[in-house]
Amino acid sequence: MTTRARREREKEERRQTILRAAREVFLEEGFHRATVDSIAERAEVSKGTVYLYFESKESLLAHLLLEGLAALLGYLEEAYAPDRTLDAEERLRRLGWAYLQFFQREPHYFRFLMAVDRGRFRETVSPQTYRQVLEASLEGLNWVVRAIEQGIEEGSFHCCDARQAAATLWATLNGVLELMAHPLRQEMVGVTPDVLYRTAIETVIRGLR
Amino acid sequence: MTTRARREREKEERRQTILRAAREVFLEEGFHRATVDSIAERAEVSKGTVYLYFESKESLLAHLLLEGLAALLGYLEEAYAPDRTLDAEERLRRLGWAYLQFFQREPHYFRFLMAVDRGRFRETVSPQTYRQVLEASLEGLNWVVRAIEQGIEEGSFHCCDARQAAATLWATLNGVLELMAHPLRQEMVGVTPDVLYRTAIETVIRGLR
DNA sequence: TAACCACGGGTCATATACTGACTACAAGTC
DNA sequence: GACTTGTAGTCAGTATATGACCCGTGGTTA
Incomplete structure (x- = not known):
């Protein structure tokens, strides 16, 4: 299916968005002060989604x-x-x-x-x-x-x-x-x-x- | 929610993707010869999704x-x-x-x-x-x-x-x-x-x- | 003319992806 | 040591996407 390729692409993009958000927040706040909520917010996803992509x-x-x-x-x-x-x-x-x-x-x-x-x-x-x-x-x-x-x-x-x-x-x-x-x-x-x-x-x- | 804006944006983007695909297929094939399947394929979505966005x-x-x-x-x-x-x-x-x-x-x-x-x-x-x-x-x-x-x-x-x-x-x-x-x-x-x-x-x- | 068939528009039960209220617990505060 | 606060992680519920399927139409053959 043509759809398959697109869906995988989008999944990878979302993953990257979350990683980028995490990088920014970690750099700004440091690992301990950074919260998963703020990473989710920066990535424009819910916290649940973050945990869907990273354990x-x-x-x-x-x-x-x-x-x-x-x-x-x-x-x-x-x-x-x-x-x-x-x-x-x-x-x-x-x-x-x-x-x-x-x-x-x-x-x-x-x-x-x-x-x-x-x-x-x-x-x-x-x-x-x-x-x-x-x-x-x-x-x-x-x-x-x-x-x-x-x-x-x-x-x-x-x-x-x-x-x-x-x-x-x-x-x-x-x-x-x-x-x-x-x-x-x-x-x-x-x-x-x-x-x-x-x-x-x-x-x-x-x-x- | 921050998420809301992103989701609406993505919805509109999908809609536009489908419209663009339809435009291309209509131009290439003419309205009658064009099939919804080929529009869906070009937009990299399923036919169901096309009908989710357009009646x-x-x-x-x-x-x-x-x-x-x-x-x-x-x-x-x-x-x-x-x-x-x-x-x-x-x-x-x-x-x-x-x-x-x-x-x-x-x-x-x-x-x-x-x-x-x-x-x-x-x-x-x-x-x-x-x-x-x-x-x-x-x-x-x-x-x-x-x-x-x-x-x-x-x-x-x-x-x-x-x-x-x-x-x-x-x-x-x-x-x-x-x-x-x-x-x-x-x-x-x-x-x-x-x-x-x-x-x-x-x-x-x-x-x- | 009637029986058949291929095609393609449209449907819907199912699968996938996402959400955010909630829980549990750790670290502080009095 | 009870009580508060803040946050990592969970999960039942919702939104979104899928494609096998249904069915009418228009063309083809006997």
């Missing part, structure tokens, strides 16, 4: 996080290009660029991931959700780790703890992205954000040689 | 016509500006311009009105629908009639049958609009459509003086 308030949070991370992972995997042969430095540059892309194209997800991962996140969600989020995050970092390990094997990077090095790169880039959101800081630094971003990547790469 | 196949046609005419009447009334004082010629120019606007902004309605009003329309619909459509059409023409009568009263137009003059203007403009849809004819004439349109209006007005 609990926490699962709204989990879906936001996991879908955001899934999107990021998509960007990273494509950048890494596992089935192409690229040298380690090239891979790192591409991964860094992908992260910037994610930041620019999915600003909501990015902001949300950043906002959630501070404060008492561990106590907020079930151990299960916590584990899933942790695993997805690690999976992201792993693309970077893999590129660095490749560089060590190839002899172009000096020997070091790859995970630690990956974390350094990640933290560095976060710092630059954070700066992008603050015009004042940007002006203080006096460099356009993308030059700064590129410089940051190159600096870390040089440090790894 | 019959004919009422689909009637709504398309009457809503199209209502839109046109809106343009005309605004152009005539009953509560402002304008001279007759200015009113005619504005009415002509409004008709062009309608043609450009509501091409679907325009095409549909043109297409339906030939062939065996009278036998196709109930006398009731026929009367309503006729009345709405006359109401449109009446704005033109009124402007011409005003010109006669003011002494700027020579005495004539206002209705007949209005029909002349209308037919003239239809001719130009028809031409607009045919690039070849346009090229033959060698004048840009809006110059032609303006000329046509001015010619008729001059003829009325």
Whole structure:
């Protein structure tokens, strides 16, 4: 039936509407102060409908996080290009660029991931959700780790703890992205954000040689 | 309830989807050959849903016509500006311009009105629908009639049958609009459509003086 | 001419989606 | 420790959508 496709489309749209509303309310109020009623109201549905699409308030949070991370992972995997042969430095540059892309194209997800991962996140969600989020995050970092390990094997990077090095790169880039959101800081630094971003990547790469 | 507004919006959207589908199918197949099943399919709903929103196949046609005419009447009334004082010629120019606007902004309605009003329309619909459509059409023409009568009263137009003059203007403009849809004819004439349109209006007005 | 059949307008019992008043309970307040 | 408040989560009731079906019409064949 032609109808089938349309109905599924509409269902997915409603789901997304609810997720978007939840994201906004969580960002504005924080998870604890946010109420399911206000999410429902923002999404223009009844509370019952929210529970028709998501089993609990926490699962709204989990879906936001996991879908955001899934999107990021998509960007990273494509950048890494596992089935192409690229040298380690090239891979790192591409991964860094992908992260910037994610930041620019999915600003909501990015902001949300950043906002959630501070404060008492561990106590907020079930151990299960916590584990899933942790695993997805690690999976992201792993693309970077893999590129660095490749560089060590190839002899172009000096020997070091790859995970630690990956974390350094990640933290560095976060710092630059954070700066992008603050015009004042940007002006203080006096460099356009993308030059700064590129410089940051190159600096870390040089440090790894 | 916040929900209320959204639900009414969605209902109206569905209604419009069905109307649009009906318009397309009627134009492609003609009223008789068109089937309600194919309209439902195009609108991605079941036949039952079509009958939930419209009571019959004919009422689909009637709504398309009457809503199209209502839109046109809106343009005309605004152009005539009953509560402002304008001279007759200015009113005619504005009415002509409004008709062009309608043609450009509501091409679907325009095409549909043109297409339906030939062939065996009278036998196709109930006398009731026929009367309503006729009345709405006359109401449109009446704005033109009124402007011409005003010109006669003011002494700027020579005495004539206002209705007949209005029909002349209308037919003239239809001719130009028809031409607009045919690039070849346009090229033959060698004048840009809006110059032609303006000329046509001015010619008729001059003829009325 | 009569028997048949395919088509398509219109119906309605059923299925799906949505609602919001309600319950239960946790966290504060006196 | 009783009492209030606020909110996560439930469910009986309602609104909306579906498509198998009914039935008349107009065309076809014997």
